[in-house]
Amino acid sequence: MMKKIIVFVLLVFFAACKAKKRTVSYSKKPSSVSETKTLTTPVSESKSVYVLPEDSGKFIEFPINSVEEYIETFSEIAQFEMKAYGIPASITLAQGILESGFGKSTLVKKTNNHFGIKCHKGWEGEYDFHDDDEKGEWFRKYNHPMYSFRDHSLFLTSRARYAFLFDLDTNDYRGWAHGLKKAGYATDYKYPSKLISFIERYDLHTYDEKVVNEGYVVKREPKQYELNSHTVVKGDTLYSISRAYFVSVDDIMEANNLKSSSLSIGQKLTIKSVKK
Numbered sequence: 283m284m285k286k287i288i289v290f291v292l293l294v295f296f297a298a299c300k301a302k303k304r305t306v307s308y309s310k311k312p313s314s315v316s317e318t319k320t321l322t323t324p325v326s327e328s329k330s331v332y333v334l335p336e337d338s339g340k341f342i343e344f345p346i347n348s349v350e351e352y353i354e355t356f357s358e359i360a361q362f363e364m365k366a367y368g369i370p371a372s373i374t375l376a377q378g379i380l381e382s383g384f385g386k387s388t389l390v391k392k393t394n395n396h397f398g399i400k401c402h403k404g405w406e407g408e409y410d411f412h413d414d415d416e417k418g419e420w421f422r423k424y425n426h427p428m429y430s431f432r433d434h435s436l437f438l439t440s441r442a443r444y445a446f447l448f449d450l451d452t453n454d455y456r457g458w459a460h461g462l463k464k465a466g467y468a469t470d471y472k473y474p475s476k477l478i479s480f481i482e483r484y485d486l487h488t489y490d491e492k493v494v495n496e497g498y499v500v501k502r503e504p505k506q507y508e509l510n511s512h513t514v515v516k517g518d519t520l521y522s523i524s525r526a527y528f529v530s531v532d533d534i535m536e537a538n539n540l541k542s543s544s545l546s547i548g549q550k551l552t553i554k555s556v557k558k
Contacts, residue, residue, distance in 0.1 A: 346385035372486035393423040443530035
């Protein structure tokens with residue numbers, strides 16, 4: 283039922299919004315000839331496959347009663363995001379199930395935040411408070427769940443610490459699961475095994491296979507990087523600095539030849555981040 287509602291919303295906005303076009307190279311078996319598929323793209327988004335619902339300013343909640351219903355509701359959205367951004371649909375769904383308690387968590391009910399994304403530096407949207415690693419942390423808030431799925435794609439594709447994930451095969455969900463933990467998406471050391479467990483228990487990898495079999499290949503533009511200088515102040519840790527600049531702890535340590543996580547007040551660090 284929910285899936286039908288989402289599809290209906292998409293069709294309405296496909297018809298209602300003027301759109302640009304973007305070309306994606308792909309090939310279909312058994313033909314070896316390179317073809318092109320044109321995807322509808324809204325004016326405000328250069329990498330979108332579908333038009334997001336208009337933000338009415340009202341908070342729209344999707345009540346979910348089971349993991350199976352969560353998958354049925356959001357699997358098509360996860361596949362659209364995979365086509366546009368190259369993130370395996372299985373990973374998107376597994377993260378959504380885990381981070382949101384399959385849509386039933388307190389955070390989701392307050393914010394529609396399905397991926398536990400905090401505000402971080404530069405966030406200008408709505409937010410709400412929720413206890414996580416620390417008490418009363420700021421989390422991003424969305425008026426529609428689909429905004430959360432789009433922001434998840436943008437979050438992973440716009441930060442240097444996740445860049446190496448996009449060198450993996452698009453359907454390598456195991457590599458992605460371990461890579462997300464390595465890049466610092468979550469602190470739980472069991473995070474990869476939990477994602478993989480959801481993917482294999484509910485056959486989420488079949489959604490990756492559907493996209494791959496359709497021949498979608500996202501052409502990635504080379505990222506440009508910039509070097510920033512950070513002066514350590516009281517309370518700074520490598521983890522907090524990595525969060526502030528959207529890079530991994532390992533990247534900071536490598537760039538500064540650090541052998542341990544110990545920092546000194548006044549210490550100068552070089553931070554390599556994606557150029558905006």
